Amino acid sequence: MPGTLAITWEPGSDTLLGTCHCGARHTSQDPVEAWAWLLAHPDGHGLSGSEGASE
Amino acid sequence: MAPTTQIPRNQWYVAAYGDEIGASLFARTICGEPVMFFRDAGGTVSALADRCVHRRFPLSKSNRDGDKIVCGYHGFTYDKTGACVAVPGQTRIPRTARVKPYPVHEQDSLVWIWIGDAEPSPVSSIPRAPWLAADGGYTTLRALAPLKARHSLLLDNLMDLSHETYLHGGYIGTPEVAETPITTEVDEEAGIIRVSRHMDDAECPPFYAKSTGIDGRITRWQDIEYFPPCLYTLHSRIAPAGVLPPASGPDSDAFHVEITYALTPETETSTHDFWMVSRDFGHGDAGMDSFFSQMQAEVVQQDVDALNLLEELIAADGEAYQELSINIDTGALAARRLIKKLNEAA
Ligand code: FES
Ligand SMILES: [Fe+2]
Ligand SMILES: [Zn+2]
Numbered sequence: 340m341p342g343t344l345a346i347t348w349e350p351g352s353d354t355l356l357g358t359c360h361c362g363a364r365h366t367s368q369d370p371v372e373a374w375a376w377l378l379a380h381p382d383g384h385g386l387s388g389s390e391g392a393s394e
Numbered sequence: 395m396a397p398t399t400q401i402p403r404n405q406w407y408v409a410a411y412g413d414e415i416g417a418s419l420f421a422r423t424i425c426g427e428p429v430m431f432f433r434d435a436g437g438t439v440s441a442l443a444d445r446c447v448h449r450r451f452p453l454s455k456s457n458r459d460g461d462k463i464v465c466g467y468h469g470f471t472y473d474k475t476g477a478c479v480a481v482p483g484q485t486r487i488p489r490t491a492r493v494k495p496y497p498v499h500e501q502d503s504l505v506w507i508w509i510g511d512a513e514p515s516p517v518s519s520i521p522r523a524p525w526l527a528a529d530g531g532y533t534t535l536r537a538l539a540p541l542k543a544r545h546s547l548l549l550d551n552l553m554d555l556s557h558e559t560y561l562h563g564g565y566i567g568t569p570e571v572a573e574t575p576i577t578t579e580v581d582e583e584a585g586i587i588r589v590s591r592h593m594d595d596a597e598c599p600p601f602y603a604k605s606t607g608i609d610g611r612i613t614r615w616q617d618i619e620y621f622p623p624c625l626y627t628l629h630s631r632i633a634p635a636g637v638l639p640p641a642s643g644p645d646s647d648a649f650h651v652e653i654t655y656a657l658t659p660e661t662e663t664s665t666h667d668f669w670m671v672s673r674d675f676g677h678g679d680a681g682m683d684s685f686f687s688q689m690q691a692e693v694v695q696q697d698v699d700a701l702n703l704l705e706e707l708i709a710a711d712g713e714a715y716q717e718l719s720i721n722i723d724t725g726a727l728a729a730r731r732l733i734k735k736l737n738e739a740a
Contacts (some may be wrong), residue, residue, distance in 0.1 A: 342582060343579050343580065343581050343582065344579065344580045344582065345577055345578065345579040345580075346577070346578045346724050347575050347576070347577045347578075348573070348575065348577075348578075348721050348724060349573070349574070349576075350556065350573070350575075350576065350722075351474070351573065353697075353719055353721070355724065360582070366680070368728050369720075370719055370721055370723050371719050371727060372518040373724070373728055374661070374724075374731065375726065380666050385445075392681040
């Protein structure tokens with residue numbers, strides 16, 4: 340899988356924001372689920388909690 | 395319990411600091427393999443399996459004859475490539491008389507060794523740490539902490555910046571730490587993890603105010619880069635609030651501290667915890683030297699004590715344990731996955 344996967348978290352908040360290499364984003368409350376979502380690209384993109392690719 | 399190794403093979407690992415290896419024979423176990431090192435007459439480091447093929451006497455307890463090693467038990471003599479060139483009492487040298495040589499590469503004051511049976515990946519793939527080089531413009535303090543805990547426990551520890559508050563009693567923390575987003579990035583192609591926390595308007599910890607002469611608020615960046623499996627770097631940048639690095643050229647209005655770890659498995663359940671702290675200011679200031687080395691040694695020891703305890707629990711309770719991960723574990727989970735990938739590829 341090419342590209343860079345990112346998760347941003349603000350300490351004190353419950354939410355993780357995942358950004359896929361394709362630009363799709365997904366919010367989550369669990370880092371295991373957040374990485375799983377990123378690694379599943381493109382499966383699961385466009386479900387609730389995620390936005391489609393931004394390109 | 396799975397008997398398989400957790401140590402990725404076919405990888406470069408840091409075996410030693412360059413200045414640990416000189417003319418005398420030096421032994422260290424790397425990834426479960428006993429290795430003997432020495433610096434040859436030309437100044438190049440050689441590494442051989444630390445067991446004589448005859449009756450397994452450790453070559454590190456033997457003698458040098460120029461660049462040859464003469465076994466201290468019965469005198470099998472090896473050249474620096476591990477080939478046996480003489481045996482006692484006879485002229486015929488058995489064909490299989492050879493000890494395993496290890497590929498070695500020295501750069502940035504670190505001695506790297508290739509562990510695994512595959513062809514070594516090119517030395518250009520070894521991660522760089524130019525601030526550690528003698529002419530790198532940094533003052534470095536370093537040590538090696540023996541850790542009786544597995545590589546994965548140290549990795550979990552280093553990838554998480556949040557245990558500072560609890561394990562290190564707020565050593566490094568300031569109020570802004572809690573409000574600053576942490577971004578964890580995995581570069582899948584390069585196989586590198588980056589964790590960054592950029593505080594753009596933070597209180598200056600008193601020590602930094604004193605040592606840098608900055609008064610007032612600061613821009614404080616912490617950027618971890620982890621190059622699996624061995625090299626971990628934490629780039630710390632401190633500048634007056636609002637001072638950003640220039641688009642090109644040296645970042646000379648900021649102060650930089652580089653914290654480097656090399657995490658080299660000794661065995662499945664113990665690790666060589668090499669730590670280095672480098673700064674690009676206060677050169678020749680003995681007070682600053684002792685501050686940085688004492689602070690870092692203390693932080694490392696707190697981690698070592700905690701991880702040794704965890705390893706004892708694993709030994710007592712068994713490996714099976716249902717962990718629970720929360721947001722602070724985002725970086726550690728990413729690191730574990732890359733190690734798993736390396737293990738599967740090896
Ligand atoms: S064990 Fe080395 S020569 Fe006998
Ligand atoms: Fe720590
Ligand atoms: Zn995607």
